Amino acid sequence: MKITAIWVYPIKALRGIPLHNAHLGPQGVKYDRRFMLFRVGEDGELAKIQLDRYPECSRFIQEIVADEIHVRYQPPRDPLVSPCPEQSVVLRVPLDPDVSGLDRQVINLHQGLVDAYRMGAYFDEWFTACFGFPTVLLYIGDERRPVFGTFSPRAQPAAPAAPPAKQGWLPYLASFVWGDQHEPEPEPDWLTFSDMAAYLVVTEKSLSNVNARLSSGPVDIVKFRPNIVVDGEGEFDEDFWAELSIGGRPTLAMTKLCNRCTSLNVDYETGRFGEGEKGMLLKKLMSDRRVDTGSKWTPVFGKYGFLVDGLDGVDVSVGDEVVVTKRTSERPVWDWPYKDKKIARFYRYT
Template structure:
């Protein structure tokens, strides 16, 4: 097999950037999902902005020039929000900004919490003008989100938390736990930036062909599935049973869970809207529902693609379109989803615990 495409999404939820080559580290492809836009709730709550809830994310184009991220808003023929002059400007900021002096913000992303950084009012104003509601731009910097469930191939399963009164109690426990463990000689557990549940998402062209065969036009773009690494694949859906991959003959990736899909598949990227009933753009999730609800841990969502991590002992690697990829280990059964996406009573989420 061959690598056929590489994608990064510096600002989570917006359109991706296609690359020819890049470095991959423990947290995924360089510059991937280190920023995210949040909606500001009435009480100051930070609410993630992603295509599953905000189809207009498809109207934001990203690029990286000289280690700066540039974001451009593409106003559609049928506007999805009122006009503002900032929509005609390009927002630019460093891919790795200085964090000294930035306001901190507690972000709960899928029950995996982090104290991130607010980039500042100018950035908030730009996204607010384009989305049409109050927003803030967050940067994760050197902070870390914990991996929950058994998604990491190395971390022990996350323990059930003791009942807490709120996130301040949880943060206090996190600090105390870190102090208790400071003297123990352990490696830090795997961790995340603003990627959902794993550093990498791998997809195959073979399975995309199966999706295309299910719609009348035969036109479904891989960008809808928002992968990081695309390979041509062999048989359709064979990746469900992959456990390890090599790249150019060397150990490279461990694959753990399936990626279960949501309404973001139904976004019409040209309009920044969800496909209307009867429109082909609005049927992609439904056609996958027929036979791709194959994850016993998430029985109502169809699967496409695999979550992945660097292999044991691999700290960093270079990957490029055209690289050779081989399956070096397989599983007999599909993995089972066990990330606790919905909070239980008195569970404010978890922070990363350093070894």
């Protein structure tokens, strides 16, 4: 197999950027999902902006130019909001902003808490004008979100969000880092604003299976918002992948299946949910792709992954050889407790 495409999404939910070469780090493709947008409610509460609830995200084009993200809003033929000057302005967002003067904001994304940075009024006002409702742009900086369940090969074990009474933080952290035998352990994995894992891998072979179900014409792989696309050998064979080697070395530990949502039904040309068959892609997968017993009501397409143990980073390119070096006999089971608000916590720094 070979890599056929690489995608990065610096601002989560907006259109992805295709790459020919990329650096893969522990938290994903370099610069992936380091920024995120939120809608401001009438009570001041923030609600995450993601494609499954805000299909208009598909009309925002982003690209990396030098040390900036350039964002353009492209109004569809049937406008979503009234015309405004901001729609013809290219927003320039620094890839590595100076956070020293930025306000902080605690965010809960799938019960993973993080104290992120608000980028400020200039950026908020541009997105507000283009979306048509109050919007803020947040940057994660060097902060971290925890990984729950067994999505990561190095997830932190379940533990209280605060140290036990009368113990204090120092012995609590020492016991976590060194364990009962004082043996050092690898640092647990963590996330930026990626949903559940650092990487999402999909195959063109599985896409061909999906497209065979459609009479109105094929859909593009962009609908599935992958990081890495490979050509594949068998339809949905990735369900059973446990490790991928890229360019001759073990690279990705493949952990969980990617359960899909209504973002698949978005029509990128209109910025709305699709009409007719264009709005039925999720339903098309329901008949035989609800194969994850941990999330039995959602169909699966693609697989999540993290860098393998001992690998801090690697450079890859479209065309690199991909080999499945480990497999499982059964599909993994979803165990991220994303609906359980009682377990919400910050990453425990070690």
